[in-house]
Amino acid sequence: MKMIGEQVATGRIAKKLTQSGLADLVNMDQETIASIEQGRRVLMPDVAERMDRALGLPGVLTVAALRMPEVDMIPAWAEEYFERENEALALSWFDTMIVPGLLQTEDYARAVFACRVPFVGEEKIELQTARRIRRQEILRRPVPPTLSFVIWEAALRDRIGGDEVYFEQMRHLRACADRPAISIQVLPLGLTAQAGLAGPFILVETPEFQHLAYSETQRGSILVRDPNEVSILTQKYAMLRSQALNVAETKGLLDRLLGEL
Numbered sequence: 160m161k162m163i164g165e166q167v168a169t170g171r172i173a174k175k176l177t178q179s180g181l182a183d184l185v186n187m188d189q190e191t192i193a194s195i196e197q198g199r200r201v202l203m204p205d206v207a208e209r210m211d212r213a214l215g216l217p218g219v220l221t222v223a224a225l226r227m228p229e230v231d232m233i234p235a236w237a238e239e240y241f242e243r244e245n246e247a248l249a250l251s252w253f254d255t256m257i258v259p260g261l262l263q264t265e266d267y268a269r270a271v272f273a274c275r276v277p278f279v280g281e282e283k284i285e286l287q288t289a290r291r292i293r294r295q296e297i298l299r300r301p302v303p304p305t306l307s308f309v310i311w312e313a314a315l316r317d318r319i320g321g322d323e324v325y326f327e328q329m330r331h332l333r334a335c336a337d338r339p340a341i342s343i344q345v346l347p348l349g350l351t352a353q354a355g356l357a358g359p360f361i362l363v364e365t366p367e368f369q370h371l372a373y374s375e376t377q378r379g380s381i382l383v384r385d386p387n388e389v390s391i392l393t394q395k396y397a398m399l400r401s402q403a404l405n406v407a408e409t410k411g412l413l414d415r416l417l418g419e420l
Contacts, residue, residue: 160282161198163223168196170214184213199281201227201289203265227289240373240382243363245297249305251362251396253355257314258328260291261298261306262335262343267328268292270320298341307342309399311355315345315416326417333413336406344403345412354398362389362396 171181178192185192185206194200202210207224211217244250252259257271268291272284279287297304315332318325336343346353360374372383372392383389404412 160201160227160285163202163220163227164196164198166220166223167192167202167210170210170216170220171196174214176214181210181213185209199285201285203289203292227286237375237380240361240363240380241294243365243371243373243382244294244361246366247297247304247363248366248368249307249362249364251307252359253309253361253396253399254314254359255311255355256317256359257319258310258332259308261295262308262332263291264324264328264331265292266324267320270324274319298338303340305340307344307400309344309346309355309396309403311346312348312412315413316348329413329417333410333417336410336413342406343409344400344406345409346399346403347412350402353402354395357395360392360395362393 171178176184178196179189182189182192186209187206191200195202195206202220202224204221204224207220210220214220250261252261257263258267260268263271265288269284269288272279272287298306315329320328332343335341346355358374358376360372363371363373365371370386370389370393372389374381374383374392383392403409
């Protein structure tokens with residue numbers, strides 16, 4: 160991060176630009192530019208592309224951003240799941256306390272990581288945020304995976320990161336709800352019974368048509384391969400979808416929440 164930051168500063172100085180001048184060219188604030196140059200904030204690939212254009216660099220910063228090492232960023236127990244997620248044909252995702260990672264904005268993801276106790280430090284938060292946003296590349300495949308999300312309404316009521324971050328996240332979620340490969344349903348508050356009391360989980364269909372499941376706990380996770388256990392979670396997910404608002408009702412709820420801001 161420090162090396163990339165120095166590259167940004169070197170390119171900026173060569174163009175005789177101030178941090179404020181570069182910030183104007185790439186549509187960012189000066190404080191963010193300073194954080195990147197000091198190695199305190201990860202240079203995201205889309206920002207790197209804008210900087211390359213502004214500084215007349217032949218893709219140098221973009222390559223650096225895409226090649227950012229992920230040392231100490233991914234817990235060992237999650238690595239296999241991320242590999243499976245990246246190649247999945249379909250993902251069915253139930254979440255209870257936060258917006259699912261594939262639907263998070265950058266600022267919301269950063270706020271989620273900042274909530275962790277004990278506090279892990281700004282550098283690690285930036286690395287984890289960059290990794291999460293890169294995972295969303297699967298949404299931009301020519302043929303993206305089929306994605307189904309059931310989200311407990313409580314996750315949409317907490318204003319993680321403050322009103323501005325929350326508003327941006329809700330607008331993004333509403334936009335995602337209109338995408339053809341994405342189904343979003345909200346499990347409403349106030350139910351007398353629901354199938355998700357044991358916590359969040361994800362169902363994965365691989366390119367080999369193998370069905371897996373993934374579940375995280377407070378201090379670890381498990382990738383489930385046993386067909387019987389996967390079948391149980393598949394049945395849970397089917398019940399959750401029947402208990403949740405349908406897609407149209409969910410869009411209506413999101414519109415109402417946006418109208419309350």
